[in-house]
Amino acid sequence: MPDVIIPGPEGRLEGKYTPGKEEFAPIALILHAHPLGGGNMENLSSVMMYDVFRRRGFATLRFNFRGVGRSQGSYDQGLGELSDAATALDWIQAYNGNAPFSWVAGHSFGAWVGMQLLMRRPEVAGFISVAPPTNMYDFTFLAPCPASGIIIQGSEDKIVPTDDVDRVMSKIRVQKGIEITREIEPGAGHMFANHMPQLEQRIEDYLDRRLPIVFNERKPKD
Structure with a gap:
């Protein structure tokens, strides 16, 4: 898990990177929670999601948004942070030119940034959004x-009510063949502080179901 420094839009971005296990390993980018609320790449959820993808052989990167940790710059209302995420994805793709697809995973603010990123990058084949701040x-x-x-989302999330997530997501249109799965973890709050193993299991179970489909759809052509 080497430390890396990525040239970002406002200076360096501090990250942790693990190369893929195979030549055609896919990519995973992990985005942390709100920088002004204590979010950083060492949050439990960020480390957990990083480890989930790393164990599956993905080329995996988590990093600090601008102004967090040793990353330069300052908080930019999400606009600059989206630019940071795009730059980080460019960086990891440069080292993994044979990657068949990319995946984005984020918590809260990071989920919002990640879902914006996938709208701009067709190589992103899937996402994990934990407690999106709808x-x-x-x-x-x-x-x-x-x-x-x-x-x-956690059923006891006091920051983002489950009813609000339901309201927003019920209005989201999807392309043909695309499905957004919704799951609620009983008793969990916004940060899943006492429910990290349960969150991890839900992510693992989803990837077990979904990744074989994605690999088949985007496998390298001979």
């Missing part, structure tokens, strides 16, 4: 959503 940010950009993924 009551704080506009999600109408998902018009239509181009990739299947899973949204996981």
Whole structure:
């Protein structure tokens, strides 16, 4: 898990990177929670999702948004952070030119940034969004959503009510063949502090179901 420094739009971006296990390993990019609320790449959820994809052989990167940790710059209301994420994806793709597809996983603010990124990058074949802040940010950009993924929220989330996520996601259109899965973890709050193993299991189960389909759809051609 080597430390890496990525040249970002506002200076360096601090990250952790693990290369893929195979020549045609896919890519995973992990995006942390809100920078002004203590979000960083060492949050439990970020480390957990990083490890999930790393164990599956993905070329995996997590990093600090601008102004967090040793990353330069300052918080930019999500606009700059989306640019950071795009730059980080470019960086990991440069080292993994044979990757058949990419995956994006984020928590809260990171989920919002990640879902914007997948709208701009057709190589993103799937997403994991943990506690997306639908009551704080506009999600109408998902018009239509181009990739299947899973949204996981805690039933006791006091920051983003489950009813609000249901309301927003019920209005999201998807492309043909795309499915957004919704799951609720009983008793979990916004940060899943005491429910990290349960969150991890839901992610693992979803990837077990979904990845064989994606690999078949995007396997390298001979």
